[in-house]
Amino acid sequence: MTVKVFIDGAVGTTGLEIRERLESRRDITLITLDEARRKDEAARREAINDADYVVLCLPDDAAREAVAMIANDRTRTVDASTAHRVADRWTYGFAELEPDQAERIAGARFVSNPGCYPTGFLALVRPLVRAGLLGSDALLSVNATSGYSGGGKAMIAEFEGGETSTAFRPYALGLNHKHAPEMRRHAGLTHAPIFQPAVARAYRGMVVEVPLHLAQLSRRATLTDVAEVLASAYDGNRVVRFAHEATTMVRIEDDANTDRMTLRVTGNEATGQALLIATLDNLGKGAAGAAVQNLNIMAGLDPVAGLTL
Numbered sequence: 501m502t503v504k505v506f507i508d509g510a511v512g513t514t515g516l517e518i519r520e521r522l523e524s525r526r527d528i529t530l531i532t533l534d535e536a537r538r539k540d541e542a543a544r545r546e547a548i549n550d551a552d553y554v555v556l557c558l559p560d561d562a563a564r565e566a567v568a569m570i571a572n573d574r575t576r577t578v579d580a581s582t583a584h585r586v587a588d589r590w591t592y593g594f595a596e597l598e599p600d601q602a603e604r605i606a607g608a609r610f611v612s613n614p615g616c617y618p619t620g621f622l623a624l625v626r627p628l629v630r631a632g633l634l635g636s637d638a639l640l641s642v643n644a645t646s647g648y649s650g651g652g653k654a655m656i657a658e659f660e661g662g663e664t665s666t667a668f669r670p671y672a673l674g675l676n677h678k679h680a681p682e683m684r685r686h687a688g689l690t691h692a693p694i695f696q697p698a699v700a701r702a703y704r705g706m707v708v709e710v711p712l713h714l715a716q717l718s719r720r721a722t723l724t725d726v727a728e729v730l731a732s733a734y735d736g737n738r739v740v741r742f743a744h745e746a747t748t749m750v751r752i753e754d755d756a757n758t759d760r761m762t763l764r765v766t767g768n769e770a771t772g773q774a775l776l777i778a779t780l781d782n783l784g785k786g787a788a789g790a791a792v793q794n795l796n797i798m799a800g801l802d803p804v805a806g807l808t809l
Protein backbone atom coordinates (compact mmCIF):
# COMPACT_ATOMS: atom_id res chain seq x y z
CA MET A 501 0.00 0.00 0.00
CA THR A 502 1.27 3.48 -0.78
CA VAL A 503 0.34 6.83 0.71
CA LYS A 504 -0.47 9.79 -1.53
CA VAL A 505 1.57 12.91 -0.86
CA PHE A 506 1.17 16.38 -2.38
CA ILE A 507 3.99 18.89 -1.92
CA ASP A 508 2.52 22.38 -2.29
CA GLY A 509 5.44 24.59 -3.37
CA ALA A 510 7.27 21.59 -4.87
CA VAL A 511 9.62 23.66 -7.04
CA GLY A 512 10.81 25.98 -4.26
CA THR A 513 14.06 25.38 -2.37
CA THR A 514 12.54 23.26 0.41
CA GLY A 515 9.94 21.61 -1.84
CA LEU A 516 12.59 20.35 -4.26
CA GLU A 517 14.61 18.90 -1.37
CA ILE A 518 11.56 17.04 -0.10
CA ARG A 519 10.74 15.76 -3.56
CA GLU A 520 14.29 14.41 -3.92
CA ARG A 521 13.88 12.47 -0.67
CA LEU A 522 10.49 11.04 -1.68
CA GLU A 523 10.51 10.42 -5.41
CA SER A 524 12.27 7.06 -5.37
CA ARG A 525 10.17 5.74 -2.45
CA ARG A 526 7.92 2.81 -3.33
CA ASP A 527 5.71 3.39 -0.27
CA ILE A 528 4.84 6.92 -1.45
CA THR A 529 2.98 8.17 -4.51
CA LEU A 530 3.60 11.83 -5.29
CA ILE A 531 0.78 13.97 -6.66
CA THR A 532 2.37 16.58 -8.91
CA LEU A 533 1.12 19.70 -10.69
CA ASP A 534 2.84 20.89 -13.83
CA GLU A 535 4.36 24.38 -14.14
CA ALA A 536 1.18 25.85 -15.63
CA ARG A 537 -1.02 24.62 -12.75
CA ARG A 538 1.26 24.69 -9.70
CA LYS A 539 -0.12 28.05 -8.54
CA ASP A 540 -3.67 27.52 -9.83
CA GLU A 541 -6.01 27.60 -6.86
CA ALA A 542 -8.51 25.04 -8.18
CA ALA A 543 -5.75 22.59 -9.13
CA ARG A 544 -4.08 22.94 -5.72
CA ARG A 545 -7.40 22.52 -3.92
CA GLU A 546 -8.06 19.31 -5.82
CA ALA A 547 -4.54 17.97 -5.16
CA ILE A 548 -4.72 18.88 -1.46
CA ASN A 549 -8.03 17.06 -1.00
CA ASP A 550 -6.91 14.06 -3.03
CA ALA A 551 -3.78 13.59 -0.89
CA ASP A 552 -3.42 11.60 2.31
CA TYR A 553 -0.58 13.95 3.30
CA VAL A 554 0.15 17.51 2.20
CA VAL A 555 3.54 19.08 2.80
CA LEU A 556 3.39 22.88 2.61
CA CYS A 557 6.60 24.51 1.34
CA LEU A 558 5.13 27.95 0.86
CA PRO A 559 5.41 31.47 2.28
CA ASP A 560 3.38 31.85 5.50
CA ASP A 561 0.27 33.46 3.97
CA ALA A 562 0.07 30.89 1.18
CA ALA A 563 0.47 28.12 3.79
CA ARG A 564 -2.50 29.50 5.77
CA GLU A 565 -4.55 29.65 2.56
CA ALA A 566 -3.63 26.06 1.71
CA VAL A 567 -4.79 24.83 5.12
CA ALA A 568 -8.10 26.64 4.58
CA MET A 569 -8.54 24.68 1.33
CA ILE A 570 -8.72 21.34 3.15
CA ALA A 571 -12.35 20.30 2.85
CA ASN A 572 -12.24 16.80 4.31
CA ASP A 573 -11.39 15.21 7.66
CA ARG A 574 -8.76 12.85 6.25
CA THR A 575 -5.90 14.85 4.71
CA ARG A 576 -3.03 15.33 7.17
CA THR A 577 -0.62 18.24 6.92
CA VAL A 578 3.03 19.02 7.55
CA ASP A 579 3.65 22.76 7.27
CA ALA A 580 7.29 23.80 6.68
CA SER A 581 6.49 27.50 7.08
CA THR A 582 6.49 29.65 10.21
CA ALA A 583 2.69 30.06 10.11
CA HIS A 584 1.65 27.42 12.66
CA ARG A 585 4.63 26.77 14.93
CA VAL A 586 3.09 28.31 18.03
CA ALA A 587 -0.53 27.80 16.96
CA ASP A 588 -3.14 25.89 18.95
CA ARG A 589 -4.29 22.62 17.37
CA TRP A 590 -0.89 22.12 15.74
CA THR A 591 1.68 19.61 16.96
CA TYR A 592 5.29 20.74 16.90
CA GLY A 593 7.15 18.46 14.52
CA PHE A 594 10.44 18.05 16.32
CA ALA A 595 10.43 14.33 17.06
CA GLU A 596 13.37 14.48 19.49
CA LEU A 597 12.07 17.44 21.54
CA GLU A 598 10.29 15.46 24.27
CA PRO A 599 10.28 11.76 25.12
CA ASP A 600 6.70 11.45 23.78
CA GLN A 601 6.95 13.92 20.88
CA ALA A 602 7.23 11.28 18.16
CA GLU A 603 4.11 9.61 19.54
CA ARG A 604 2.27 12.95 19.47
CA ILE A 605 3.34 13.53 15.87
CA ALA A 606 2.21 10.01 14.95
CA GLY A 607 -1.32 10.81 16.12
CA ALA A 608 -1.52 14.38 14.84
CA ARG A 609 -3.46 15.72 11.89
CA PHE A 610 -1.65 19.08 11.71
CA VAL A 611 2.11 19.13 12.24
CA SER A 612 4.29 22.25 12.05
CA ASN A 613 7.85 21.67 11.00
CA PRO A 614 10.32 23.55 13.22
CA GLY A 615 12.39 26.48 11.98
CA CYS A 616 16.00 25.69 11.17
CA TYR A 617 17.50 27.85 13.95
CA PRO A 618 15.02 26.69 16.64
CA THR A 619 15.92 23.09 15.77
CA GLY A 620 19.50 23.73 16.96
CA PHE A 621 18.55 25.92 19.91
CA LEU A 622 15.83 23.62 21.24
CA ALA A 623 17.96 20.50 20.89
CA LEU A 624 20.62 22.14 23.08
CA VAL A 625 18.40 23.88 25.63
CA ARG A 626 15.22 21.87 26.13
CA PRO A 627 16.93 18.88 27.85
CA LEU A 628 18.64 21.27 30.30
CA VAL A 629 15.31 22.93 31.17
CA ARG A 630 13.60 19.55 31.48
CA ALA A 631 16.36 18.30 33.79
CA GLY A 632 16.02 21.41 35.96
CA LEU A 633 19.61 22.53 35.22
CA LEU A 634 18.25 25.68 33.59
CA GLY A 635 15.33 27.43 35.25
CA SER A 636 12.38 28.37 33.06
CA ASP A 637 13.26 32.00 33.81
CA ALA A 638 16.80 31.62 32.36
CA LEU A 639 18.04 34.57 30.30
CA LEU A 640 19.75 33.04 27.28
CA SER A 641 21.44 34.16 24.09
CA VAL A 642 21.80 32.30 20.83
CA ASN A 643 24.01 33.16 17.88
CA ALA A 644 23.77 31.26 14.64
CA THR A 645 25.03 31.17 11.08
CA SER A 646 23.10 29.75 8.14
CA GLY A 647 23.92 28.92 4.57
CA TYR A 648 22.25 31.33 2.15
CA SER A 649 19.73 28.74 0.88
CA GLY A 650 18.02 29.44 4.23
CA GLY A 651 16.57 32.54 2.60
CA GLY A 652 14.96 30.52 -0.22
CA LYS A 653 15.02 31.38 -3.92
CA ALA A 654 15.31 35.11 -3.34
CA MET A 655 18.45 34.87 -1.20
CA ILE A 656 20.01 32.25 -3.47
CA ALA A 657 19.55 34.67 -6.37
CA GLU A 658 21.04 37.48 -4.29
CA PHE A 659 24.19 35.49 -3.45
CA GLU A 660 24.60 33.77 -6.78
CA GLY A 661 23.47 36.61 -9.04
CA GLY A 662 26.14 39.03 -7.85
CA GLU A 663 23.72 41.27 -5.94
CA THR A 664 25.88 40.90 -2.85
CA SER A 665 29.56 40.05 -2.51
CA THR A 666 29.48 39.63 1.23
CA ALA A 667 31.06 36.57 2.87
CA PHE A 668 29.25 36.91 6.21
CA ARG A 669 26.29 39.07 7.18
CA PRO A 670 24.68 39.25 10.62
CA TYR A 671 21.00 40.24 10.43
CA ALA A 672 17.86 40.67 12.56
CA LEU A 673 19.90 43.26 14.46
CA GLY A 674 16.70 44.66 15.94
CA LEU A 675 16.48 41.34 17.82
CA ASN A 676 13.11 40.69 16.25
CA HIS A 677 13.65 37.47 14.33
CA LYS A 678 10.47 35.47 13.68
CA HIS A 679 11.97 32.34 15.29
CA ALA A 680 12.31 33.83 18.79
CA PRO A 681 8.70 33.06 19.88
CA GLU A 682 9.05 29.47 18.75
CA MET A 683 12.31 29.09 20.69
CA ARG A 684 10.74 30.49 23.84
CA ARG A 685 7.56 28.45 23.71
CA HIS A 686 9.05 25.05 22.92
CA ALA A 687 12.04 25.39 25.25
CA GLY A 688 9.60 26.10 28.09
CA LEU A 689 11.14 29.51 28.85
CA THR A 690 9.48 32.63 30.22
CA HIS A 691 11.77 34.95 28.23
CA ALA A 692 12.67 34.57 24.58
CA PRO A 693 16.43 34.24 24.06
CA ILE A 694 18.41 37.09 22.51
CA PHE A 695 18.68 35.62 19.03
CA GLN A 696 21.23 37.00 16.60
CA PRO A 697 21.54 35.13 13.29
CA ALA A 698 23.92 35.58 10.37
CA VAL A 699 24.13 34.31 6.82
CA ALA A 700 27.39 33.12 5.26
CA ARG A 701 28.57 32.52 1.71
CA ALA A 702 27.95 28.79 1.85
CA TYR A 703 24.93 27.29 0.06
CA ARG A 704 23.80 25.13 2.97
CA GLY A 705 24.74 24.23 6.54
CA MET A 706 24.22 25.81 9.93
CA VAL A 707 25.99 26.42 13.24
CA VAL A 708 23.90 27.37 16.30
CA GLU A 709 25.71 28.47 19.47
CA VAL A 710 24.37 29.03 22.99
CA PRO A 711 26.95 30.50 25.41
CA LEU A 712 26.30 29.81 29.10
CA HIS A 713 27.91 30.78 32.39
CA LEU A 714 27.84 27.64 34.56
CA ALA A 715 26.78 30.03 37.35
CA GLN A 716 23.50 30.51 35.45
CA LEU A 717 22.58 26.90 36.12
CA SER A 718 20.14 26.11 38.91
CA ARG A 719 22.64 23.90 40.70
CA ARG A 720 26.41 23.53 40.75
CA ALA A 721 27.45 21.67 37.61
CA THR A 722 30.52 21.08 35.49
CA LEU A 723 30.84 20.99 31.70
CA THR A 724 30.75 17.20 32.02
CA ASP A 725 27.44 17.35 33.90
CA VAL A 726 25.93 19.50 31.13
CA ALA A 727 27.31 17.15 28.48
CA GLU A 728 25.85 14.15 30.28
CA VAL A 729 22.36 15.61 30.29
CA LEU A 730 22.52 16.16 26.52
CA ALA A 731 24.18 12.82 25.82
CA SER A 732 21.53 10.92 27.74
CA ALA A 733 18.65 12.90 26.13
CA TYR A 734 19.71 11.67 22.69
CA ASP A 735 21.23 8.31 23.60
CA GLY A 736 20.59 5.86 20.74
CA ASN A 737 18.85 8.49 18.59
CA ARG A 738 19.45 8.00 14.88
CA VAL A 739 19.04 11.64 13.85
CA VAL A 740 20.38 13.75 16.73
CA ARG A 741 23.81 12.75 17.92
CA PHE A 742 25.86 14.00 20.86
CA ALA A 743 29.59 14.24 20.03
CA HIS A 744 31.62 12.96 22.97
CA GLU A 745 34.99 13.75 21.41
CA ALA A 746 36.71 17.03 22.42
CA THR A 747 35.67 19.93 20.18
CA THR A 748 38.50 22.01 18.78
CA MET A 749 36.84 23.21 15.61
CA VAL A 750 33.32 23.44 14.20
CA ARG A 751 32.52 24.19 10.58
CA ILE A 752 29.30 25.15 8.85
CA GLU A 753 29.88 22.20 6.52
CA ASP A 754 30.01 19.61 9.34
CA ASP A 755 26.46 18.28 8.85
CA ALA A 756 25.70 19.92 5.50
CA ASN A 757 24.19 17.56 2.92
CA THR A 758 22.74 15.35 5.67
CA ASP A 759 19.50 15.15 7.66
CA ARG A 760 21.24 14.66 11.01
CA MET A 761 22.23 17.11 13.73
CA THR A 762 25.31 17.00 15.97
CA LEU A 763 25.46 18.55 19.44
CA ARG A 764 28.59 19.48 21.35
CA VAL A 765 29.44 20.94 24.75
CA THR A 766 32.72 22.77 25.06
CA GLY A 767 34.10 25.65 27.12
CA ASN A 768 36.45 26.57 29.92
CA GLU A 769 35.94 24.78 33.23
CA ALA A 770 38.33 27.17 35.01
CA THR A 771 36.31 30.26 34.09
CA GLY A 772 33.00 28.45 34.43
CA GLN A 773 32.00 29.27 30.85
CA ALA A 774 30.31 26.81 28.51
CA LEU A 775 29.45 26.84 24.84
CA LEU A 776 26.70 24.58 23.51
CA ILE A 777 26.94 24.05 19.75
CA ALA A 778 24.62 22.41 17.24
CA THR A 779 25.50 21.78 13.59
CA LEU A 780 22.90 20.81 11.02
CA ASP A 781 21.84 21.50 7.46
CA ASN A 782 19.25 24.28 7.20
CA LEU A 783 17.68 22.31 4.33
CA GLY A 784 18.15 18.91 6.05
CA LYS A 785 17.16 18.52 9.69
CA GLY A 786 16.36 22.26 9.50
CA ALA A 787 13.64 21.76 6.86
CA ALA A 788 13.23 18.91 4.34
CA GLY A 789 14.78 16.15 6.46
CA ALA A 790 12.50 17.02 9.38
CA ALA A 791 9.45 17.21 7.09
CA VAL A 792 10.13 13.74 5.67
CA GLN A 793 10.80 12.40 9.17
CA ASN A 794 7.41 13.80 10.29
CA LEU A 795 5.65 12.35 7.27
CA ASN A 796 7.20 8.93 7.97
CA ILE A 797 6.14 9.06 11.62
CA MET A 798 2.59 10.17 10.78
CA ALA A 799 2.24 7.41 8.17
CA GLY A 800 3.59 4.73 10.53
CA LEU A 801 6.67 4.15 8.32
CA ASP A 802 10.34 3.86 9.33
CA PRO A 803 10.98 7.35 10.81
CA VAL A 804 14.29 7.72 8.98
CA ALA A 805 13.27 6.30 5.58
CA GLY A 806 14.65 8.48 2.80
CA LEU A 807 16.94 10.42 5.13
CA THR A 808 20.72 10.78 4.83
CA LEU A 809 22.22 10.31 8.28
Ligand SMILES: NC(=O)C1=CN([C@@H]2O[C@H](COP(=O)(O)OP(=O)(O)OC[C@H]3O[C@@H](n4cnc5c(N)ncnc54)[C@H](OP(=O)(O)O)[C@@H]3O)[C@@H](O)[C@H]2O)C=CC1
Binds near residue numbers: 515538559560582650
Ligand atom coordinates in the same frame (compact mmCIF):
# COMPACT_ATOMS: atom_id res chain seq x y z
N1 LIG B 1 15.07 27.49 2.92
C1 LIG B 1 15.18 26.99 4.16
O1 LIG B 1 16.28 26.64 4.65
C2 LIG B 1 13.96 26.82 4.99
C3 LIG B 1 12.70 27.23 4.58
N2 LIG B 1 11.61 27.02 5.40
C4 LIG B 1 10.25 27.48 5.03
O2 LIG B 1 9.74 26.73 3.93
C5 LIG B 1 8.86 27.54 3.18
C6 LIG B 1 9.37 27.57 1.75
O3 LIG B 1 10.64 28.21 1.78
P1 LIG B 1 11.70 28.08 0.63
O4 LIG B 1 11.55 26.78 -0.05
O5 LIG B 1 12.99 28.47 1.19
O6 LIG B 1 11.16 29.26 -0.32
P2 LIG B 1 11.27 29.44 -1.89
O7 LIG B 1 11.01 30.86 -2.14
O8 LIG B 1 12.52 28.85 -2.40
O9 LIG B 1 10.05 28.57 -2.46
C7 LIG B 1 8.70 28.87 -2.21
C8 LIG B 1 7.89 28.27 -3.34
O10 LIG B 1 6.50 28.50 -3.07
C9 LIG B 1 5.90 28.91 -4.29
N3 LIG B 1 4.69 29.66 -3.99
C10 LIG B 1 4.58 30.90 -3.46
N4 LIG B 1 3.28 31.24 -3.33
C11 LIG B 1 2.57 30.19 -3.80
C12 LIG B 1 1.18 29.94 -3.96
N5 LIG B 1 0.25 30.82 -3.57
N6 LIG B 1 0.79 28.75 -4.47
C13 LIG B 1 1.69 27.82 -4.87
N7 LIG B 1 3.03 28.01 -4.76
C14 LIG B 1 3.45 29.18 -4.23
C15 LIG B 1 6.97 29.75 -4.96
O11 LIG B 1 6.68 29.90 -6.32
P3 LIG B 1 7.56 30.84 -7.29
O12 LIG B 1 8.72 29.97 -7.63
O13 LIG B 1 6.67 31.09 -8.44
O14 LIG B 1 7.91 32.03 -6.50
C16 LIG B 1 8.20 28.91 -4.68
O15 LIG B 1 8.39 27.92 -5.67
C17 LIG B 1 8.86 28.94 3.80
O16 LIG B 1 7.75 29.09 4.64
C18 LIG B 1 10.16 28.95 4.59
O17 LIG B 1 10.05 29.83 5.65
C19 LIG B 1 11.75 26.36 6.57
C20 LIG B 1 12.96 25.95 7.04
C21 LIG B 1 14.17 26.20 6.29
Ligand SMILES: CC(=O)N[C@@H](CCC(=O)OP(=O)(O)O)C(=O)O
Binds near residue numbers: 580615617650
Ligand atom coordinates in the same frame (compact mmCIF):
# COMPACT_ATOMS: atom_id res chain seq x y z
C1 LIG C 1 19.28 32.69 6.14
C2 LIG C 1 17.81 33.02 6.33
O1 LIG C 1 17.33 34.04 5.88
N1 LIG C 1 17.08 32.14 7.01
C3 LIG C 1 15.66 32.32 7.25
C4 LIG C 1 15.13 31.22 8.11
C5 LIG C 1 14.94 29.92 7.40
C6 LIG C 1 13.93 29.04 8.12
O2 LIG C 1 14.06 28.31 9.04
O3 LIG C 1 12.78 29.21 7.66
P1 LIG C 1 11.38 29.53 8.20
O4 LIG C 1 11.28 29.78 9.62
O5 LIG C 1 11.04 30.71 7.41
O6 LIG C 1 10.58 28.37 7.85
C7 LIG C 1 15.37 33.61 8.01
O7 LIG C 1 16.17 34.00 8.85
O8 LIG C 1 14.26 34.11 7.85
